[in-house]
Amino acid sequence: MGVAVVILLALALLPPPPSATAACSTEASFPSNRAAYAACADLPHLGASLHWTHDAASGDLSVAFVARPAAPGGWVAWGINPSGAGGGMPGTQALVAAPFDGNAWSVRTYNITGYALGPPGPIAFPASDLAAELAAADGRVAVFGRINLGPGAGTLNHVWQVGAAVSGGSPAPHAMGGDNLAAKGQLDLVRATASAGADDSATEKRNIHGILNAASWGILLPVGAIVARYLKTFRAADPAWFYLHVTCQLLGYAAGVAGWATGINLGNESEGVVYATHRAVAVAAFALATLQVFALFVRPGKTHKCRAYWNAYHHSLGYAVVVLGVVNVFKGMAILRVEQRWRTAYIVALFVLGAVALVLEVVTWGVVVRRRRMAENKTFNNSGGSNGHMPPHYSM
């Protein structure tokens, strides 16, 4: 069952199919005061397209960027990132279009220095002729502008994005779906082509981190806890439950440590962005889980007088790890602003586990009560009989 849940989750986590708008072929004409553009490219993410004309002599790049905001009342943005090969948000010189002043679309420029947008202001290239307007009945917005790149411009890193809302006159942060994070690429002004970003590895790393941790801390460890709590009630499952439990927890721990390492790596790479709670919960869960693994080696025998203490310790730590793990999966999904279906898939998986646990709780209580009654009868029938106690492992 745990495997099925993991597969279900993995399926839900697959990236969405690219949207199929062939925008360049449908956006042939812009308002009459805009000349036709020399080149156009359908950009590989977010259903956006870019029309442009580059005048090598003057260094002017005239663009019309077309995209649909993530929701009505949202914003669209396009920019050039001259800061380095990776592209991405920090360093981008951006044109952001939104209905900043009520209903009319307008454009502001942003010199973006980090993973927060910051205030509007001058950008590294002289920008003129800025305008934006609704370009199609389906809500697509066109952003126009002329940017002077200076002489000798060849290949540019460009970045684009769409957002769902403007709050307090400032564009609210965009979603962190795969399409959003991959929305960058190269613009070859000489050959008049656009190509996908060379570096999609950050998105890939985030996805691997999410899947590893959701599957291990979020699914396998809770499954292992359920196995231990309920299967051991059934005599036929002894000692199989123990090996199943240890297998689940060791697999979960191994995958969890790998996921944990990817998280540390992501944290080191995204300078200036700190998710203190997510990190603290992760460190606590990792420490407690490591203690659990070592506790296995110092487990007293079943009849040892310290076994009850060890059990109490092992159970409370175990439940704490499960709670921390599940909490942090939700925290992580909030940080990555994953699409709702990822969250729904995980909640469904938790519901399935919860339902299974509930049924097993009822069934095992029935078994324990029946055994207790049989044991009492026996004691009563052969007075002085020796079988009046619950076997030690039912009392947990």
Ligand SMILES: *[C@@H]1O[C@H](CO)[C@@H](O)[C@H](O)[C@H]1NC(C)=O
């Ligand atoms: C953009 O911000 C960077 C970092 O603060 C600064 O060095 C640069 O001069 C700014 N560019 C413009 C055009 O203001």
